[in-house]
Amino acid sequence: MNIKCVCGSGLGSSLLLEMNVKSVLDKLKIQYDSVEHTNISSFSKNGVDYVVVGADVAPALDFPKERMIVLLNILSKDELETKIKEIIKK
Incomplete structure (x- = not known):
């Protein structure tokens, strides 16, 4: 799995x-x-499985929305963990 943080x-x-x-x-x-x-x-986006991005940047990114982990607070590890569990652990 390849992840990009943008x-x-x-x-x-x-x-x-x-x-x-x-x-x-x-x-x-x-x-x-x-x-x-x-x-x-x-x-x-070549070879990228998931993208982690702040909510302010997400609309400008050319990437499938269902594989984007969009964070309201990029400093929150709790939010990140919750969203990783929702998307990646399916």
Whole structure:
């Protein structure tokens, strides 16, 4: 499973998302191939299974909505864990 964490312009918030995603996946014992971060202008959907993104950036991203983990609070590991469970553990 390949996951991309995407932020609007810089790479700071997407790096934070990447670290949190890895932490939550490890906690839930979900296997993954890669978790990487990028900004929206560098994003490529090729080979990406899921995207983790803030609600402010999600509408501008060209990616299937059913495979997007959209966060209202990108700092909340609880929200991230809940949404990962909903989408990935199906």
